[in-house]
Amino acid sequence: MLSRRGFCGIVVAGGLAAALPARSASPLAVTDMAGRTVQLKDTPKRIILLEARDIVTMSLLHPDPASIVVGWAAADRIDSDLLRGQFEQHGRIAVVGKQTPDTVSFEGLVSLSPDLVVANLYMAPQGGKDILVERLEAAGIPVIFSDLSSNASPDPARAEGVVGDFREATRMWGEVLGAGDKAAEYIAFFEARLKRVKSCVAGAAPVTTYLEVQSTLDDCCWAAGTRVWGELLELAGGRTLPGVTAPWYQKLQLEYLVSTPPDVYIASGGGWSVGGRPQIGPGFSAAQGREGLKRLTERTGFGGLPCVRDGRVHGIWTGLIAVPAFNILFVELAAKWLHPQQCEAIDPTDTLAGINERFLRIPVPGPLWASLQD
Numbered sequence: 237m238l239s240r241r242g243f244c245g246i247v248v249a250g251g252l253a254a255a256l257p258a259r260s261a262s263p264l265a266v267t268d269m270a271g272r273t274v275q276l277k278d279t280p281k282r283i284i285l286l287e288a289r290d291i292v293t294m295s296l297l298h299p300d301p302a303s304i305v306v307g308w309a310a311a312d313r314i315d316s317d318l319l320r321g322q323f324e325q326h327g328r329i330a331v332v333g334k335q336t337p338d339t340v341s342f343e344g345l346v347s348l349s350p351d352l353v354v355a356n357l358y359m360a361p362q363g364g365k366d367i368l369v370e371r372l373e374a375a376g377i378p379v380i381f382s383d384l385s386s387n388a389s390p391d392p393a394r395a396e397g398v399v400g401d402f403r404e405a406t407r408m409w410g411e412v413l414g415a416g417d418k419a420a421e422y423i424a425f426f427e428a429r430l431k432r433v434k435s436c437v438a439g440a441a442p443v444t445t446y447l448e449v450q451s452t453l454d455d456c457c458w459a460a461g462t463r464v465w466g467e468l469l470e471l472a473g474g475r476t477l478p479g480v481t482a483p484w485y486q487k488l489q490l491e492y493l494v495s496t497p498p499d500v501y502i503a504s505g506g507g508w509s510v511g512g513r514p515q516i517g518p519g520f521s522a523a524q525g526r527e528g529l530k531r532l533t534e535r536t537g538f539g540g541l542p543c544v545r546d547g548r549v550h551g552i553w554t555g556l557i558a559v560p561a562f563n564i565l566f567v568e569l570a571a572k573w574l575h576p577q578q579c580e581a582i583d584p585t586d587t588l589a590g591i592n593e594r595f596l597r598i599p600v601p602g603p604l605w606a607s608l609q610d
Contacts, residue, residue, distance in 0.1 A: 266411045268380035269404060270363055276378055279414045280352040282306045284332060284345055286359040289314045290382050291323055292559045293405070296422055296595045297415040302328055307348045309333030309340055309359060315506030315554045318519035322598055337361060342371050352412070356383040382408070385464055385484060398467040402426065402560040422595055426564045429587055430471070433571045436579040437473030443574040445474040446498035446543075449485045451505060451532055451551070452512045457488040465557055472570030473579075474500070490537045500574055501543045503532050503551040505606075516606050517553030525551055525606025533608070548573070549608040556604060562591075569605050 264276040281304050285291060288308035294301035302323045307330040314320045323329065330348060333340035337359045345353060353372055360366040360381075369379045382405060396403070403423055410419025447460035447469055459476060460466050463483040466476045477496055480486045505514030505528055514528025529551050533544045543549060550573050556566040568584040585602065592599035 264411070266380055266408060268382070268408055269384055269401070270381040272364055272381070274378050274380050276352060276412075278351070280304065280350075280412065282348065282350045282352070284308065284348060284350045284353045286310070286333065286340060286353065286355045287313065287382065288320075289555070289558055290354055292319065292555065293382075293409055293561050294413065295323075295598070296561055296591075297406075297409055297418050298413050299597045302326065305329055306350060307332040307345065310335045312508045313558065315508050315558070316518045317507040318517075319555075319600065320507075333359070337368070340368065342368055345372065346375055346377065350377055353377055353379045354382050355379055356381055357385065358383075380408070380412070398464050398560075398563065399427075399430065399471070401464075402563055405560050418595070422561065425590065425594070426561070429564050430567060433472065433567050433579070433582060436582060437471075437571055437575055440473050440575050440578055442470070442473060442475040443499045444477065445469055445500045445502060445570075445574065446477060446493060447474075447502045448504055449557075451503035451514060452509075453531060453535065454512060456490050456535060456537075457493050459486050459488050461485050468557065468563055468566055469570060472567045472574060474570060474574045494537050494540065497541050498543055500548045500550070501533075501538075501541065502570065502573070503529060503549070504554045504557070505551050506554045514551050514606070516551045517555065517604055518601050520603075522603050522606055522610060525603065526608060526610060529606055529608045547609040551606045553604040562604075565591075565604065573607070 262278045264279060266274050266276060268274055283305050284307040285305055286309045288311040291301050291305055291308065292314065298304070306328070309332050311320055311331060312335060332344050340359065355369065357363060360369050363381065372379050406419045406423050410416040447465055448458055449460050449465060450458040459480050460469065461480060461482040461484045462476065466480070469476060477488070477498060479488065479492055479496065503514055505516035505525065507517055507519065514532065515524040516528060529549055533539065533549055538544050552566055552569065556562045565584050565587055568582050568587055571579040572582050572584070588602055588604065
């Protein structure tokens with residue numbers, strides 16, 4: 237695979253752009269998550285995702301997103317072999333890169349004749365000034381940003397935080413896919429359930445929680461930061477460990493975790509590298525999830541944590557955080573785990589059923605979470 241910064245100047249880019257197929261004139265203006273207004277010639281039919289898990293969000297608004305996604309990068313971050321297989325069942329999606337930006341080739345992207353490339357700050361770290369973005373746009377290929385989250389630098393002002401990001405991202409995808417009404421319906425679905433959670437945790441003291449963004453048997457301790465994971469935890473009536481200051485995630489020493497014990501431990505798991513992580517997510521059973529959690533608590537130092545002794549150990553599929561539309565499931569789960577009496581009536585299983593029945597042509601099978609004592 238050629239480097240994204242390899243040989244091919246603007247002159248060559250212009251030649252490649254000229255070879256792209258002509259489209260009917262039905263212009264569409266999309267405001268992306270970076271606040272950039274991007275002009276599309278028409279509703280896109282050939283999309284490349286530099287973050288493959290965006291296809292999960294697309295599936296809530298489009299009956300067959302794989303039919304319009306011609307390439308993706310970082311497919312492992314979907315973190316579910318089952319879901320990835322469902323999207324790849326017709327063999328239509330080309331791999332254009334792995335999990336880092338240096339694996340993405342400008343030439344490889346252009347060779348697929350896309351009418352839209354969807355990026356984020358992880359895969360295009362300089363945003364609209366990123367060399368890959370500039371070269372694509374010079375070639376006549378529009379680029380939009382679906383996410384601005386980054387641990388390397390603070391994000392722009394976010395008046396409405398993670399919920400506002402979800403709302404804007406869903407609205408953006410509605411514009412891109414010509415599914416504005418369905419996007420509005422999903423936003424209303426999400427917010428109605430979030431309102432119930434806010435009501436049940438109102439007035440409750442925040443519960444200190446070790447929310448682990450990368451749960452592996454041979455490493456510790458990757459704690460959720462103040463952004464996204466931490467914000468969702470706060471909505472559920474929790475708070476991250478007091479020593480955490482990074483926006484996305486922070487590596488803590490085991491000694492700190494032991495000396496500042498959390499009230500609840502929430503691990504993360506999925507389908508990628510499952511030999512060293514809990515098997516939690518689509519395609520796995522509750523028993524597999526519990527076994528993975530048990531193995532995590534057998535790591536050095538964990539047996540002495542009060543939350544482990546008390547059985548307040550839970551796990552989630554990473555998609556509940558990484559896919560904004562599924563954040564409501566995490567908030568509901570965390571609220572029940574942190575405030576079991578106040579939030580007894582909250583039912584994440586019912587919420588997942590509603591998502592599957594109302595919005596997805598191919599349902600996402602549960603369980604997407606696990607508890608050590610279930």
